[in-house]
Amino acid sequence: MSCAGKLHHRTAWENRTTKCASRMLATGIAVLDDMLPDGGWPKAGVVEVTESGDHACAMELFMPVLARVTRQGRGLALVAPPYSVRKRIFTDAGINPVGVMQVNPHPGRSALWTVESLLQSGDCGVVMAWPGCNTELMDKRLQKAAMQGRVLCVLFRPPCRSTAVSGSNLRIVVDADADGRALYLLNGRGGRLAGAAWGC
DSSP states (O other): OOHHHHHHHHHHHHHHHHHHHHHEEOOSOHHHHHHSTTSSEESSEEEEEEOSTTSHHHHTTTHHHHHHHHHTTOEEEEESOOHHHHHHHHHOTTSOGGGEEEEOOOTTSOHHHHHHHHHHHTOEEEEEEOOSOOOHHHHHHHHHHHHHHTOEEEEEEOGGGGGSOOOOSEEEEEEEETTEEEEEEEOTTSOEEEEEEEOO
């Protein structure tokens, strides 16, 4: 390859790398960055996470980026979070609690409607929610709202949702067995695209 060819090749690679970096947030977890398509969480988009139990281990996937976002002065909104998550967030030394907001939707009002409003406002850097139900159409609405407000939205789902059709940008499954824990990247229909071992 000529010097000009090498220069062109290198510049093209650097341009792609810069483009990916401008639209993603590094997870702070090497095995996860390697598995995700753009090498991190989307700065504007929806990530769906499924895990059995109270999602305590899945939350660990987001603690590094939550610490960075809150320290940078961007808010974190928690919509209908379980107690274990509230305790984890408010007792973590790396997270600035001043920017953390807990939202409990009024009875009869959909948590997903609340999430959509928060995303559209763009007032927070990250919105995390534990909605009781959803549809593919609602996922696409949330994705549109996240792009509009330039916000990372994280939806925590029960294991039964991993095989359902979804409109989310990214889908992650945290799985556990006798040998340890693993992460799986899913497509929109629940099929596994990639996987890696991970210690919680």
